[in-house]
Amino acid sequence: MRHNLVIVVLLVGLLLIVTAHSAMGQITINGGNPLLTVTTGIPGQEPAAVTNTTCSLRWRRENVITKITVSTVCPNQRFSLRVLATNVSHGIAAPEVPLTNGMPAANFITSIPTGNPRNKTCTLRYTASATFSQGNSVELGNDSYTVTYTIVQQ
Amino acid sequence: MPLSPKQRAIIILAAVLLATTGTTVPVRSQVFGIDAHTVTVQVAQITVVDLTVGAVGLNMTNGTIIAGQDMMTVQDQSSQLRWGTNSSGRKITASTSLAAPQFQLRLQAVNPTRGTAASEITLSSVPQDLLLNVGRTSGSCFLRYTGVALASQGVGTDNHVITFTVQAQ
DSSP, X not given: OHHHHHHHHHHHHHHHHHHHHHHHTTEEEESOOOEEEXXXXXXXXXXXXXXXXXXXXXXXXXXSXXXXXXXXXXXXXXXXXXXEEESOSSSEEOSOEEEOTTOOOEEEEEEEOSSSOSEEEEEEEEEEEOOGGGOOHHHHOOEEEEEEEEEEEO | OOOOHHHHXXXXXXXXXXXXXXXXXXXXXXXXXXXXXXXXXXXXXXXXXXXXXXXXXXXXXXGGOOTTOSEEEEEEEEEEEEEEEOSSSXXXXXXESOSSOSSEEEEEEESOSSSEEOOOEEOOSSOEEEEEOOTTEEEEEEEEEEEEEEGGGOSOOOOOOEEEEEXXX
């Protein structure tokens, strides 16, 4: 009886690990954690926005039509960050999404079809901007966004 | 210790469960996968200034002279100063490259869109306040130059290079 319990606990644990790992592997961000630095401005206007396209998203096919949403957490957000899916291999890119602290999940790529290929990709184009009135990181610190991408059934 | 038939059945059942669901069942209903990364936005200290007109000429001719008066003046308000700074507590000063001008050149900021104009200054090689309270703003103002000469000073030309500086207030 005791052996049975141990085996069941081990197998259930293994099942949870494999299942969780499998779900995490369904969508992957490549390119690490980007840093965008706003460095120039125009007199009488505003600082120039900065764009970064070093990261990409890869996800696996599913048996149903899916979409990818984006959400973010950025405590004490001071500046602005937007993201747009470009070079989308499958599905339809949503308009550029402004990322704000605590925002509800917003559509990022919709109508992702089923079927081959197994892996689908897009480029993440982040655009950071700030106004002169919003200050600078030396006085106020950086904005650190945790950006989460989720693939769900549409 | 060998496994009993019951234990073997449990293991087989769990293995079948793993094989059939391990790669397809999402963690939550309708969610197939999640990933996240950190994006950092850094804003450097940015301060920029420019002028809409590169050169200003103030000429005193017969038309600017009033008979019987020693002091003659001429004004120009054709140029604008534009700035942007994301640092707090800033002002804009002005100074001239000419340490000992023959004639007097005065300057005042007019109609600033941000900040507060200081009183009219007589330009010298020492920076003087032109605009106050321009921290974390972007704006513009007109520059009103006034050339002042006395008839007794005779004729001549002063060439000034005027420097505008955004600095801590």
